[in-house]
Amino acid sequence: MARPRIDDAEERLLAAGLQLFARLGTERVNSNAIAKRARLGVGTFYAHFSDKYALLRALQLRTLAAIRAARVQALADAGPDPMDRVRASIAAVARFAEAHPEAYRVTFGRERTAAAAHGPIVSESSRPTAAALRELQARGLLAADLDVELAARAYLSMEVGMLLWWLEDKTRAQRAGLVETLSRLHPAAAAGPPVGG
Amino acid sequence: MARPRIDDAEERLLAAGLQLFARLGTERVNSNAIAKRARLGVGTFYAHFSDKYALLRALQLRTLAAIRAARVQALADAGPDPMDRVRASIAAVARFAEAHPEAYRVTFGRERTAAAAHGPIVSESSRPTAAALRELQARGLLAADLDVELAARAYLSMEVGMLLWWLEDKTRAQRAGLVETLSRLHPAAAAGPPVGG
Amino acid sequence: MARPRIDDAEERLLAAGLQLFARLGTERVNSNAIAKRARLGVGTFYAHFSDKYALLRALQLRTLAAIRAARVQALADAGPDPMDRVRASIAAVARFAEAHPEAYRVTFGRERTAAAAHGPIVSESSRPTAAALRELQARGLLAADLDVELAARAYLSMEVGMLLWWLEDKTRAQRAGLVETLSRLHPAAAAGPPVGG
Amino acid sequence: MARPRIDDAEERLLAAGLQLFARLGTERVNSNAIAKRARLGVGTFYAHFSDKYALLRALQLRTLAAIRAARVQALADAGPDPMDRVRASIAAVARFAEAHPEAYRVTFGRERTAAAAHGPIVSESSRPTAAALRELQARGLLAADLDVELAARAYLSMEVGMLLWWLEDKTRAQRAGLVETLSRLHPAAAAGPPVGG
DNA sequence: AATGAATGAGATTTCATTCAT
DNA sequence: TATGAATGAAATCTCATTCAT
Numbered sequence: 001m002a003r004p005r006i007d008d009a010e011e012r013l014l015a016a017g018l019q020l021f022a023r024l025g026t027e028r029v030n031s032n033a034i035a036k037r038a039r040l041g042v043g044t045f046y047a048h049f050s051d052k053y054a055l056l057r058a059l060q061l062r063t064l065a066a067i068r069a070a071r072v073q074a075l076a077d078a079g080p081d082p083m084d085r086v087r088a089s090i091a092a093v094a095r096f097a098e099a100h101p102e103a104y105r106v107t108f109g110r111e112r113t114a115a116a117a118h119g120p121i122v123s124e125s126s127r128p129t130a131a132a133l134r135e136l137q138a139r140g141l142l143a144a145d146l147d148v149e150l151a152a153r154a155y156l157s158m159e160v161g162m163l164l165w166w167l168e169d170k171t172r173a174q175r176a177g178l179v180e181t182l183s184r185l186h187p188a189a190a191a192g193p194p195v196g197g
Numbered sequence: 198m199a200r201p202r203i204d205d206a207e208e209r210l211l212a213a214g215l216q217l218f219a220r221l222g223t224e225r226v227n228s229n230a231i232a233k234r235a236r237l238g239v240g241t242f243y244a245h246f247s248d249k250y251a252l253l254r255a256l257q258l259r260t261l262a263a264i265r266a267a268r269v270q271a272l273a274d275a276g277p278d279p280m281d282r283v284r285a286s287i288a289a290v291a292r293f294a295e296a297h298p299e300a301y302r303v304t305f306g307r308e309r310t311a312a313a314a315h316g317p318i319v320s321e322s323s324r325p326t327a328a329a330l331r332e333l334q335a336r337g338l339l340a341a342d343l344d345v346e347l348a349a350r351a352y353l354s355m356e357v358g359m360l361l362w363w364l365e366d367k368t369r370a371q372r373a374g375l376v377e378t379l380s381r382l383h384p385a386a387a388a389g390p391p392v393g394g
Numbered sequence: 395m396a397r398p399r400i401d402d403a404e405e406r407l408l409a410a411g412l413q414l415f416a417r418l419g420t421e422r423v424n425s426n427a428i429a430k431r432a433r434l435g436v437g438t439f440y441a442h443f444s445d446k447y448a449l450l451r452a453l454q455l456r457t458l459a460a461i462r463a464a465r466v467q468a469l470a471d472a473g474p475d476p477m478d479r480v481r482a483s484i485a486a487v488a489r490f491a492e493a494h495p496e497a498y499r500v501t502f503g504r505e506r507t508a509a510a511a512h513g514p515i516v517s518e519s520s521r522p523t524a525a526a527l528r529e530l531q532a533r534g535l536l537a538a539d540l541d542v543e544l545a546a547r548a549y550l551s552m553e554v555g556m557l558l559w560w561l562e563d564k565t566r567a568q569r570a571g572l573v574e575t576l577s578r579l580h581p582a583a584a585a586g587p588p589v590g591g
Numbered sequence: 592m593a594r595p596r597i598d599d600a601e602e603r604l605l606a607a608g609l610q611l612f613a614r615l616g617t618e619r620v621n622s623n624a625i626a627k628r629a630r631l632g633v634g635t636f637y638a639h640f641s642d643k644y645a646l647l648r649a650l651q652l653r654t655l656a657a658i659r660a661a662r663v664q665a666l667a668d669a670g671p672d673p674m675d676r677v678r679a680s681i682a683a684v685a686r687f688a689e690a691h692p693e694a695y696r697v698t699f700g701r702e703r704t705a706a707a708a709h710g711p712i713v714s715e716s717s718r719p720t721a722a723a724l725r726e727l728q729a730r731g732l733l734a735a736d737l738d739v740e741l742a743a744r745a746y747l748s749m750e751v752g753m754l755l756w757w758l759e760d761k762t763r764a765q766r767a768g769l770v771e772t773l774s775r776l777h778p779a780a781a782a783g784p785p786v787g788g
Numbered sequence: 789a790a791t792g793a794a795t796g797a798g799a800t801t802t803c804a805t806t807c808a809t
Numbered sequence: 810t811a812t813g814a815a816t817g818a819a820a821t822c823t824c825a826t827t828c829a830t
Contacts, residue, residue, distance in 0.1 A: 009811085027224065028314065030803055032813095041812040046805070113307040117225060143381075150359065150370060150378040157358020158351045165350060173347060181347040184340075190387030206794080227820055238795040243822065403790085421618065422708060424824055426792095435791035440826070507701040511619060537775075544753065544764060544772040551752020552745045559744060567741060575741040578734075584781025600815080621799055632816040637801065 010048045012038040014062075017055045022102035026056060026114035053115035056106070060122040063100070063107040067124070070096050082136055087183045090159065094175050097163045105167060108160045124160075126152040133187055142188060151187040158185060207245045209235040211259075214252045219299035223253060223311035250312035253303070257312075257319040260297070260304040264321065267293050279333055284380045287356065291372050294360045302364060305357045321357075323349040330384055339385060348384040355382060404442050406432040408456075411449045416496035420450060420508035447509035450500070454516040457494070457501040461518070464490050476530055481577045484553065488569050491557045499561060502554045518554075520546040527581055536582060545581040552579060601639045603629040605653075608646045613693035617647060617705035644706035647697070651706075651713040654691070654698040658715070661687050673727055678774045681750065685766050688754045696758060699751045715751075717743040724778055733779060742778040749776060 016037035020029040031052050035045040049055040074092035078085045097104040105111070113121050130152035136142035159182055166173055183189060213235035217226040228249050232242040246252040271289035275282045294301040302308070310318050327349035333339035356379055363370055380386060410432035414423040425446050429439040443449040468486035472479045491498040499505070507515050524546035530536035553576055560567055577583060607629035611620040622643050626636040640646040665683035669676045688695040696702070704712050721743035727733035750773055757764055774780060 025314065031805085032803070035813090042805085042814095043807085043812050044810080047810070051804075110310040110313060116307060117222060146381060147370075147374055147378050150375065151382060153362060154355045154359050154378060154382055157362075158355040161354025161358065162347065162351050165354075173344075177344055178347065181344050181351060184343060185348060185351055185382065185384060185387050187382060190382050228822080229820080239821090240795050240823080241793075244793070244795095248821080419708060425826085426824070429792090436793095436826085437791050437828085438789080441789070445825070504704040504707060510701060511616060540775060541764075541768055541772050544769065545776060547756060548749045548753050548772060548776055551756075552749040555748020555752065556741065556745050559748075567738075571738055572741065575738050575745060578737060579742060579745055579776065579778060579781050581776060584776050622801085623799080633801085634803080634816050635814075638814070638816095642800080 009038070009040055009044055012040065013045060013048055013055060014059060017052070018059055018102050018106060021056060021059070021106045021111055026052065026111050051118070053118040056111060056115050057119065057122055059103065060107045060112075063103045064122060064124055066100075066103075067093055067096055071128070082141060082188055083183065085132075086186045086188050087179065090182050090186070091175075091179050093159065094163060094179050097167060098170075098175060101167045104163065109164050124156060126156050129155060136188055146187065148187070155185075155187055158182065206235070206237055206241050209237065210242060210245055210252060211256060214249070215256055215299050215303060218253060218256070218303045218308055223249065223308050248315070250315040253308060253312050254316065254319055256300065257304045257309075260300040261319060261321055263297075263300075264290055264293055268325070279338060279385055280380065282329075283383045283385050284376060287379050287383070288376050290356065291360060291363075291376050294364060295367075295372060298364045301360065306361050321353060323353050326352060333385055343384065345384070352382075352384055355379065403432070403434055403438055406434065407439060407442055407449060408453060411446070412453055412496050412500060415450060415453070415500045415505055420446065420505050445512070447512040450505060450509050451513065451516055453497065454501045454506075457497045458516060458518055460494075460497075461487055461490055465522070476535060476582055477577065479526075480580045480582050481573065484576050484580070485573050487553065488557065488573050491561060492564075492569060495561045498557065503558050518550060520550050523549060530582055540581065542581070549579075549581055552576065600629070600631055600635050603631065604636060604639055604646060605650060608643070609650055609693050609697060612647060612650070612697045612702055617643065617702050642709070644709040647702060647706050648710065648713055650694065651698045651703075654694040655713060655715055657691075657694075658684055658687055662719070673732060673779055674774065676723075677777045677779050678770060681773050681777070682766075682770050684750065685754060685770050688758060689761075689766060692758045695754060700755050715747060717747050720746060727779055737778065739778070746776075746778055749773065 013034060017029070017034045020034055020037060029052065031045050032042050034052065034055065035042045038045075049058070070092040071089045074088040075085055078088035107122070112123070115121070126149070130148045133142060133146070133148040133152060137144055137146070137148065142148075162178060162182060166175075166178055210231060214226075214231045217231055217234060226249065228242045229239050231249065231252065232239045235242075242252075246255070267289040268286045271285040272282055275285035304319070309320070312318070323346070327345045330339060330343070330345040330348060334341055334343070334345065339345075359375060359379060363372075363375055407428060411423070411428045414428055414431060423446065425439050426436050428446065428449065429436045432439075443452070464486040465483045468482040469479055472482035501516070506517070509515070520543070524542045527536060527540070527542040527546055531538055531540070531542065536542075556572060556576060560569075560572055604625060608620075608625045611625055611628060620643065622636045623633050625643065625646065626633045629636075636646075640649070661683040662680045665679040666676055669679035698713070703714070706712070717740070721739045724733060724737070724739040724743060728735055728737070728739065733739075753769060753773060757766075757769055
């Protein structure tokens with residue numbers, strides 16, 4: 001076998017792992033299979049990752065970073081209207097999920113907690129969402145008594161749940177409808193301004 | 198009949214499985230361990246369940262039935278006001294989760310999809326919630342253009358996500374605050390009546 | 395073979411065992427399955443047979459006895475011509491095999507040696523055949539230097555091999571052709587009279 | 592390459608399997624025992640054979656090939672006389688059986704059908720024998736109405752039966768006597784030429 | 789005598805990991 | 810660095826056998 005360049009090897013292992021994890025689930029996949037699919041020896045696998053969970057985690061961290069970047073970019077491009085911003089962020093993530101369904105599933109689906117026994121679970125932070133909500137409250141655009149921490153977490157659960165359900169079978173909904181529904185249920189829209197606001 | 202039929206072996210296996218699944222996760226638990234904890238032989242395990250996933254599924258079905266019953270009971274006891282009903286339903290589930298944290302986690306958490314390779318995933322139906330929302334629409338109490346199917350699913354994802362997060366560390370929130378936040382974000386409250394409603 | 399009395403537990407176990415052994419082979423069958431098929435409890439199985447091999451042996455002994463009886467009867471009915479007698483004996487066994495294929499297979503086929511680890515293998519004696527050959531030699535009808543012991547065993551191997559092969563797929567040959575070929579190769583015909591005899 | 596590839600693990604597994612199968616029978620032997628006797632880990636066993644039946648089959652195929660080769664060689668060395676050729680072929684197999692009793696037993700004895708549930712049974716073809724008989728018929732040296740297919744199969748059953756019986760206890764007969772008896776009962780000799788032949 | 793739930797030793801099989809090359 | 814044959818601990822599952830009823 002040709003000697004792959006180090007970085008190349010790691011990339012190939014990540015790609016092979018992503019395919020296999022998405023298709024079969026973490027449990028049904030083993031390091032030998034990942035190495036084989038990457039056309040590398042098992043030994044090479046262990047030279048790059050301590051075990052399959054380490055590879056999974058690497059995949060998840062990458063995906064999380066990519067999603068974070070997509071949200072940031074979308075917000076940078078969006079106008080000042082709060083609901084426009086909410087919508088832009090959701091749309092960005094939905095586009096990401098559609099473009100990288102395996103990565104999204106492996107990061108947020110069945111595999112999300114697969115590495116639990118091998119280290120902390122990788123997950124999206126609810127902080128940015130909470131911060132945005134807090135700002136709306138400060139501006140009087142959101143009910144002041146809403147617990148923004150809880151609301152942010154709740155929203156994220158909802159977003160993830162819906163995108164995962166959609167990816168299982170894309171005919172279940174249109175991306176636009178999904179984004180619309182999620183926007184409407186977003187705390188910024190939902191737990192709207194105080195009475196009369 | 199045969200040997201003093203260890204008073205309901207099946208019940209003991211279910212109880213042992215629940216403890217172990219909740220504590221260690223499906224992957225770290227094996228049939229031997231479950232049988233041992235139930236103080237039964239391995240063979241007895243296999244006489245009752247085809248494998249650990251069958252036991253897990255039985256546990257999940259039970260929990261789902263119990264939650265359904267709790268919601269039904271709560272609604273039967275609640276008044277006619279829509280938001281009262283929403284709140285009653287949420288509160289009932291939160292109480293169930295608090296009273297049976299292992300069962301709730303094993304049904305909706307990490308273990309939810311553990312049996313995926315062994316049969317369909319057991320999950321709560323979004324139909325009752327969707328039906329309730331549809332009724333509110335019919336009565337003009339909910340924006341007519343909301344996609345109630347999507348909204349119902351989205352709400353359920355949120356509820357589950359929050360309760361799971363809460364159970365991980367109950368000091369993170371008060372049950373009342375949780376119920377309050379979930380109620381506020383429930384489609385019935387959130388995607389409220391059209392302007393002026 | 396003897397008519398099993400349907401209500402006798404032992405008979406029912408034998409019948410069930412015969413069906414299962416013939417269909418699945420000794421290895422794939424267990425005492426629980428036999429008892430179940432006989433519509434009896436496992437305990438009842440053990441009250442009658444020490445294990446599945448004991449049942450198998452009983453089946454084989456029965457079959458052997460029935461075949462012996464069929465040969466004796468056929469010879470009693472046959473005329474004095476040596477080749478007529480050979481043919482009659484072969485035909486009798488072929489008829490038995492056709493009428494009781496499971497019993498024949500279970501006695502001489504795959505299952506023949508299945509109980510080897512649990513006691514001596516049950517097999518047909520070559521003595522009667524050897525004795526008949528010896529008599530032919532005494533009458534000068536068979537080459538005097540033929541080793542009748544070996545020849546008798548050899549013949550029996552051949553007969554069993556052919557009948558088993560035939561039972562696997564009865565379209566492979568006609569019973570008459572089979573009997574004819576076996577008769578021609580029988581030592582009494584084959585290793586015929588001394589030169590010029 | 593990898594770790595000092597234990598000089599042909601596969602060869603050692605085959606040898607170990609042969610010893611154990613011959614001594615104890617397929618049922619009493621397990622993959623652990625074979626690996627242990629070959630001084631290899633169990634995993635190595637499974638890296639080479641899918642299960643003990645695959646190893647058994649490999650052993651049987653080898654033996655069959657060796658016997659075929661021995662017959663071919665013996666016939667190449669033999670003169671043109673039909674009975675000399677028959678005798679030469681039988682003698683070659685008898686010598687093989689004597690030299691490799693375990694292989695012969697494992698191929699034709701109890702173990703012959705042990706792998707039946709795991710694939711087709713390996714067995715010696717009766718074609719060459721049938722072809723040889725047909726040729727004798729063509730040359731008028733064998734009764735024209737003998738069914739050569741049946742006769743060939745019948746002969747092979749006989750040969751195998753006798754060699755197996757002999758190997759069980761070699762004092763039962765001399766190799767020469769065995770070969771002599773088998774030759775005399777071989778269809779080529781037995782169902783000889785029509786009257787006057 | 790008949791029952792059949794319970795048992796647990798043992799067989800089968802997988803797979804993370806090592807290490808000589 | 811890369812390799813991949815070898816490893817063996819551990820999980821899964823079967824089934825002959827027991828024995829209280």
